[in-house]
Amino acid sequence: MFLNTLVHPGKSQKAFYVLFNNCCSDFGLRCLSTSCARTARKKGSQYGAVDTERYSSLVKSVVSSRVSAQTPETLQDQDTLLYGPIVEPRRPRDKPRVPRNRVPLRNEDKVGLRDACAPGPVARLMLQRGPDKSATPSVTRVLQQTMSPEQLLLLERWKRRMIAELGEEGFRQYSANLFRLGALFHTALEDALTSPSGPANRFEQQEEEVAGYMESVRSVLDDLSDMRAIESAVHHRALNYVGVVDCVARYRGRLCAIDWKTSEKAKPFIQNTYDNPIQVAAYIGALNSDENYRYQVENGLIVVAYKDGSPAHPHFFGLDKVLQYWENWLLRLEDFTDKNPPVT
Structure with a gap:
């Protein structure tokens, strides 16, 4: 019952x-x-x-x-x-990773040369590479081979989306065109930065395809002075890596290593530029190490130009930030060396 x-x-x-x-x-x-x-x-x-x-x-x-x-x-x-709710036990935080070889950003042998004038013509050193290029890696190669899984995933998603829209052949043509426009833009910048005429006459004979980019960076070029180097090779002898810095000049009175970038999307914040600040910090360290440059650099500048001519976004960062990015570069370089040990 x-x-x-x-x-x-x-x-x-x-x-x-x-x-x-x-x-x-x-x-x-x-x-x-x-x-x-x-x-x-x-x-x-x-x-x-x-x-x-x-x-x-x-x-x-x-x-x-x-x-x-x-x-x-x-x-x-x-x-x-x-x-009551489950409370996860507090785990000890991992200690922040530090480089094994903390090579300084600045060169003690160049103390006092930071603000020295650069006599003579603007430096345009060609990159000298031996037959075994892997022995001395470039900054670009190191960064490409040490990207984080998140960066690789974003890149792969972007590639798949573009292939879905354009097809395999269309994507190849699109990539080749981006590379070609980038090369034209850098050539036009070289001409503009070394032109004896004033800023108002710099853009008259530029390629029509990059006219928008050049218009985009007009105000930034007007803020540059004391040109030191353009498309010039740098070599860090202690860490044994090379690169080609786009430009070294004063931006609003402060000596900077400058990197020119093009983008189809607006990048108003420096975090939108991904690994570019680390790249600039690597160039600064190599500049300071290289005996071909009789000065030191402590500031970086990334300029993002747009094809439609809208004003470029200049991202300036001083010594404190440069030192942070330099630490990141040393870690990335260590990761690269661990994956690609030198052949004995």
Whole structure:
């Protein structure tokens, strides 16, 4: 009679038996045999203390549910209600990684040369590479081969999206055109930066394809002075890597290593430029190490130009930030060396 009262007709009784056994266990009812009942009469039955109306309602709600009451979500909610939320134990924070070889950014042999004038013509040193290029890696190669998994994933997603829109051949043509426009833009910048005429006459004979880029950087070029180097090779002798710095000049009075970039999307913040600040810091370290340059650089400038002629975004960063990016460069260089140990 008790079971008939509690179990809703037509529903599964499995959940009821589980709950009922638990209830019995809580109240010391280990069995429902006749002998147990006789023993209970002598000692005084505890069954009378059970709120049958309460548990009847509870069992009905359990067996009438369309979804199992023992789902993980329900159990977690019950545990949270009874014992409070789960508190993860505090794990010791990993110590920040530091370079094994902390080569300084500045060159002690050039102390006092930071603001020295650069006599003679603007430097345009050609990159000298031996037959074994892997022995002296470039800045670009190091950064490409040490990209984070997140960067690689973003790059792969962008490539797949472009191939879906343009097709394989269309994507190849698109990439080749971007490279060609970048080369034209840098050539036009060289002409503009070395032109004896004033800023107003710099853009008259520029290629039509890069006229928008040149218009974009007009105001930045007007802020440059004291040109030191243009498309010039740099070599860090202690760390043994090379690169080609786009430009070294004063931007609003401060000597900078400058990197020119083109973009189809606006990049108003320096974090939008991804690894470019690390690249500039690597060039600064190499400039300071290279004996071909009789000065030191402590500032960086990334200029993002746009094809539609909208004003470029110049991202200047001083010594404090340069030192942070320099630390990142040393770590990336270590990762590259670990993956590509020198052949002995």
